[in-house]
Structures are given as structure tokens and as C-alpha cells.
Amino acid sequence: MDFQLTEKEEAFRDEVRAFLDENLPEGASRTPELMQAWTRKVREKRWVGFSWPREVGGGGGSIMEQVILKDEMARRKAPALGSCFMGLAWVGPAIIQYGTEEQKQKYIPDILDGKYQWCTGYSEPDSGSDLASLKCRAERVGDEYVVNGQKIWTSIAMWSKMMILLVRTDASVASKHDGITCLLVEMDTPGIEVRPIKNMSGGAMFAEVFFDDVRVPVENRLGAEGEGWRVTISALASERSSIAEVHGLVRKIEEVKELAKGTVRGGRRMSDDPGIRRRIAQAETRIEAMRLNGMRFLTKQLRGEPLGAETSINKLHRAELEVGLGELALEILGSAGTLMGGEEPTVDGGSWARFSLNWPEVVIGGGTPNIQRNIIAERILGLPKD
Amino acid sequence: MNFGFSEEQEQLRDEVRKLLDQHSPLSRVREVVEGGQAFDRDLWKRMAELGWVGLAMPEVHGGAGLDLETLIVVLEETGRSLVPSPLVSTVIAARAIERFGSEAQRARWLPGLADGSRIGTFAWLERSDRLDPAGVEATAKVDGDRLVLSGEKRFVTDASSADLFVVGVRTGSAPEAVSLVVVGKDASGVSTDDYEGMDLTKRIGRLRLDEVRVEADCVLGELGAGAAAAGWLLDLGAALVTAEAVGAAEAALRITSEFAKQRVQFDQPIGRFQGVKHPLAEIYVDVESFRSLVYYAIWAIDQDAEDASLAVSRAKAYCAEAFPRAGILGVQLHGGVGYTWEYDVQLYLKRSKWVRSMFGDADHHYERAARAGGL
Numbered sequence: 001m002d003f004q005l006t007e008k009e010e011a012f013r014d015e016v017r018a019f020l021d022e023n024l025p026e027g028a029s030r031t032p033e034l035m036q037a038w039t040r041k042v043r044e045k046r047w048v049g050f051s052w053p054r055e056v057g058g059g060g061g062s063i064m065e066q067v068i069l070k071d072e073m074a075r076r077k078a079p080a081l082g083s084c085f086m087g088l089a090w091v092g093p094a095i096i097q098y099g100t101e102e103q104k105q106k107y108i109p110d111i112l113d114g115k116y117q118w119c120t121g122y123s124e125p126d127s128g129s130d131l132a133s134l135k136c137r138a139e140r141v142g143d144e145y146v147v148n149g150q151k152i153w154t155s156i157a158m159w160s161k162m163m164i165l166l167v168r169t170d171a172s173v174a175s176k177h178d179g180i181t182c183l184l185v186e187m188d189t190p191g192i193e194v195r196p197i198k199n200m201s202g203g204a205m206f207a208e209v210f211f212d213d214v215r216v217p218v219e220n221r222l223g224a225e226g227e228g229w230r231v232t233i234s235a236l237a238s239e240r241s242s243i244a245e246v247h248g249l250v251r252k253i254e255e256v257k258e259l260a261k262g263t264v265r266g267g268r269r270m271s272d273d274p275g276i277r278r279r280i281a282q283a284e285t286r287i288e289a290m291r292l293n294g295m296r297f298l299t300k301q302l303r304g305e306p307l308g309a310e311t312s313i314n315k316l317h318r319a320e321l322e323v324g325l326g327e328l329a330l331e332i333l334g335s336a337g338t339l340m341g342g343e344e345p346t347v348d349g350g351s352w353a354r355f356s357l358n359w360p361e362v363v364i365g366g367g368t369p370n371i372q373r374n375i376i377a378e379r380i381l382g383l384p385k386d
Numbered sequence: 387m388n389f390g391f392s393e394e395q396e397q398l399r400d401e402v403r404k405l406l407d408q409h410s411p412l413s414r415v416r417e418v419v420e421g422g423q424a425f426d427r428d429l430w431k432r433m434a435e436l437g438w439v440g441l442a443m444p445e446v447h448g449g450a451g452l453d454l455e456t457l458i459v460v461l462e463e464t465g466r467s468l469v470p471s472p473l474v475s476t477v478i479a480a481r482a483i484e485r486f487g488s489e490a491q492r493a494r495w496l497p498g499l500a501d502g503s504r505i506g507t508f509a510w511l512e513r514s515d516r517l518d519p520a521g522v523e524a525t526a527k528v529d530g531d532r533l534v535l536s537g538e539k540r541f542v543t544d545a546s547s548a549d550l551f552v553v554g555v556r557t558g559s560a561p562e563a564v565s566l567v568v569v570g571k572d573a574s575g576v577s578t579d580d581y582e583g584m585d586l587t588k589r590i591g592r593l594r595l596d597e598v599r600v601e602a603d604c605v606l607g608e609l610g611a612g613a614a615a616a617g618w619l620l621d622l623g624a625a626l627v628t629a630e631a632v633g634a635a636e637a638a639l640r641i642t643s644e645f646a647k648q649r650v651q652f653d654q655p656i657g658r659f660q661g662v663k664h665p666l667a668e669i670y671v672d673v674e675s676f677r678s679l680v681y682y683a684i685w686a687i688d689q690d691a692e693d694a695s696l697a698v699s700r701a702k703a704y705c706a707e708a709f710p711r712a713g714i715l716g717v718q719l720h721g722g723v724g725y726t727w728e729y730d731v732q733l734y735l736k737r738s739k740w741v742r743s744m745f746g747d748a749d750h751h752y753e754r755a756a757r758a759g760g761l
Contacts, residue, residue, distance in 0.1 A: 377663035
């Protein structure tokens, strides 16, 4: 075992640190001007889409360099590298792998420049965890697909210019994974209606999207007809080991610790309460386990072995922590825990109460915990499929 | 960056596994312990000849001079097969002498430990069951150039098998005023007996010191300065039993998963039911997680890293919660047969309970982690 970086990796880390010192000085206020300059400079560095090949405009960074970049950025709480979240996370990788030359030229530079947002039309009212059962259909008519049906839980649909959409083009297939096709759809096409859904914390980040005879040109198909499932899965598999996520959780647990130190109830500081102390230590231990699991997965990747179902381990830890840290904070706060805003006795403007309501975005979004347990049980422990 | 084992280390794992599968299957383990033996002397001799006992002991004193990290692969396998052996006890005693003793003391005791001809152990706990030095009541009184030791040490691993004891004794009234002294089992006034433990594959017992006279050169380090050394040894012990627990918990999970694939109820293997498969998946998450934690902890001990104690506490605390859960779940999912003496899964449940309190339970280690984290 060896946690040392190579000379080349160290040089890269120093380059990132120097860049951060210069462009995101400690304590400097993040004015719009500073942020604009930041956006331009990280793009010039090719740190947006850093893992993508250089010929499409990416940075061609090695796995280890990607980890170093994310790690250093997270340490300094730097703004995101690029603003087109879903474009960078999975739409871009799917287009790079399956797209035509025209599609690459048309979409990739805009994703890197963050010109507009992409949203993801996967889930349907009757197809959530069982995504491959999706029914939103597309019929080929001449040079167009005509789309009819509904999508749901589509994050930021109301602010997106484009959607990566999964439709059923063939209902007669024996396996439900066949007959699915992937389309790239302009959100202002006639026949698309977006209805935001208010979530339990009162905000509206996701929406229902209805398709009524929506005409999509055939050249907007990504990959072959019937190949949509593979297109989607391979793009999701480009996901990296979760080391950078850990920084966010470390920050959160530090805040919870401060909260416990600053909260006096029943004549006692909550940080002196044995139950609270143990739960904080448990959460910190779980976060450290996540970090170290991530290092083991990274080692595997560096040895050229693909990652499989083991990435579900950290997804389950993260789900536990996203829910658990909110619960812990509310229990520390006691009666004031559920206050959502206003003056004293509300604590921190009600941000803990809101935090405790926002976990579904992370916990349900990428596959529910029970789906992750199925993946582990079936693919790793070899138990029969249910 | 490499958080994994080398090819050589993996080869060593294969060798250990092969030998233990051949010479110490669970049927043999049962034969040994049910026959009243603490461990299989022939197998121990073989392990020593293959260099596993002295693996992480200095080369100049007969060991292989490798790090504790390499010992992990051996311990995962001894844990997996539940082989009764005084390996962990002997390694702790050897490290105590190596790290805190003089060159003369190393030359005197290490060769015998490294070649397996002598068995060592660390005797620390007493009736207070406290891990901190304040719990030490056994005394060492200076008498000329000798020390006279009296007291009773409890929960000593491999007490009745050991030839050498590294014993914590009080040498002053301040809570921290303790010393580590090496005592041979043949010294006059030394007696041992093993408890009737739940886990027959892990012997623990009592060491009685009745006015035992030892030479002053049996003290490791300076008289009265043993508290920090003892703390280091307790960390080491916690890390080593956790590494063994990784192999054991993984085996319990594998046995139970296999059972769930075979056992048919309601016309299907019970492993198809989510009520069965989900808890098993949770155990997998836990085992892989305390595996990562203990790998790092042992690496940190090897490197004398600043966060070694914290890393040990996190690993041991997680293990002390998760492994017993795995044992209970294993027995439960086996149904009636899991409760029988005949089925092996119960052996792992018992091991999990042995591991839980050894060198500090979850409460102890989470509290240490909380303090290290600034609470």
C-alpha cells in the first residue's frame, strides 16, 4: 500500500493548487466578475470535461489526475467545473461514445461552454426502479419520430433547452430492454408541456413532461434504433468512484458537530450527550469508510479493472448519511428542529429543517437503496434474481 | 497511489488459504477444540516453519522483517478458517519487546517468538475491565535489583498456552504510573487458567502473579513509563483482531449466502426473497467497509502516522457493531439448523461476540473517535 503521488501527479496537484490560489483567493468574495473569470479560465485549462478526449474538446486527464482535480476543488469549496451538470455527467459521455460526427460538433462544445442545460427524460409514472418497462412511445414517420407519452421526476426540465429522452420504438420485443431508443430533443418543440412538481420542502426542482405528437428529426437519434438501453447504461457507468462526494459529507458532519457544541438543552451541551457523541462518531466513521472504499475502487481502476456492482456500497452509505445527518441535526435541535424560517428560536434560518427534507433528491434519484441492495445481492453474492 | 495488496502479498494469501483448507478445515477445528486442546501444535509448527509467525518480526532476530500490512492477508485467512492459534497474541508480545525493549531484550526473547517455539501474550486487563492505565492494580515493588509482582490479570488471550507474558503492573500511585514487564510462565508464583469461553477457538484466561520475582532487566523501557506503550499495544491488538474479523465475517456471509441459495421454501430458494437478500447485502456493505477501515489503520500503524489511533478506533468500532450483526443474521437466516451445534454458522456468531469486546468495544472506540474529532 502506498498513498504517495508520482512526481507527475504531484506536479499536476501543485498546478491546481497554484491556480486556486490565484483565481480563488482564500476569503475573497465571490463576485459575479470573479465567477465569470473563473468560468472562462477553467474552460481554457480544459478542466471542464477533464476526463473527455482532447479531440472533442475535453482535457484527456488520467484517472488519477481527475481524482486530484476533484479533490483539490472540493477542498477549497470551488465552484463547479462547468455549469451544464447533466450534460457533463452523462449526456456528453453518451454522445461521445454513440453520437454521429454532426451530433458531437453540435452539442459537445455547448455542453463544455455551459451554454444551456440538458435534462434527463428517463423515469415515467409506472417505470421508476423498473426503468426498462418504460412506455413513452415513438413512431417512425418518414424522417421523423412522433413521440407520445409522459415522463416524470425530470429535474430542471423547466430550465432546460435539451432533453436526453428514452422512448419505446418497438413494443413487440421479447426482452423489455430491447426496443428502447434514445433521442435528443429540443424542449421548445411543439407538443411538449412541462409541469413543475412542488416537493415536500416546498421547492420545485423537478417536473412532469408530457409529449403530444412531438416530432423529432431522425438525425436526433443517439445510437441505433433499439439500442437506447445500452446507450444509457454505458453513460451511467462512466461514473467515477465517489471520493469527491466525501468532502461534502465531511463539511456537513463538521457543521453538525458545531451545532451540537452550540446547542444547550436541558442544561447540557448536546456535544456532551453520550448518545449524540456516539452517533456523530458513527457518522464520521461511515464517511471515512466511504473515503477508503473509494480509494480501494480507485486502485482497482488504476490497475485497469472495471468497476462493477461494488459502487453500490458507497451509494448505500451516502443514502444512510444524507438521511441520517438530517435526523441527527433535528434531534440535536429538539423542539426548534422543525422550524423552517424566521427569528429565534429558529436556528440557522431553518436550514437544518430544509436539509432534513431534501435527501430524496440524492437517495431516490440514482436508484433507490433497495435497488442498490438487489444489485449487491444478485451480482456480488450470487443470490437469485427476484 | 495504491490501496491494495501486491502480487506477492496475494500469493501469500493463496498459500495460507491452501494450507488452512487442507490442514485445518472446520471439521479439524472442531476436533481440536472439542477435544480440549487450545490449538493444533503441529499446525502451529508448520505455520512457524513457513515464516508466518515471524512474518512481521525483525530479520536479525529470526523474523521475516515484513510489515503488519503483509500480516493482514494471513490474519484474514486465519479468521476465515477460525483456526485456533496464538498468532495474534504472539505478534503483540513480540511487538512490545521490539518497540519498547532494549537490544539485549530483543535478542533474548524475539528469536523464540519468531520461530514459534515460544508463545507470547499481552496481559493488561484486570477486575475493573478498564482499558486505561488507571485500571491497573497489579503491583511491582522494587526489591534491590529485582521486582516483586503481585496481582491478577484477566481476559488474557491464550493465557494457558503462553510461555511469556508482557504484563502491565502499577509502579506508582499516579494513574499513569504503570510499567510493562516480561514474565516467563516458569517463574515461581506464576499460575494460569483458562475461562470457559463461548468461542472455543479463542482461548482467554487468567494470569495470577503471587510475589513473582523478576530481574530489573525484564522491564520494557523505563520504570513507570509504560502507559503510552500499553496504549500503543492496545491499538495494535484492536487492529489485528479486526483484521481477523474481516475474514471471519466474510466467511459467515458466504456460508449464509450459499445456504440461502440452496434452501427452498414456498417453492423457491429463500435467497430470492428481498427479506433475505437485502440484509445480506447490508452485511456485505459493512464487511467491505470495516475491511477498508482496518487496512488503513494497519497501514497507519506501520507508518507511525499521526491518525493511527483514530483510524484503529474507527475500524474496531465499526467491526464491533457489524460483525455480531452478521453472526446473528447468519444464524437467523439458517432457521432451526442454524441453532444446532452441527452447523458451522454458529461458530462465527461466537467469534463475533469474542471480537466485540476484545481490545475495546464499540462504545469505547466511538467515544475515543468522538474525542479525537474535537467533541
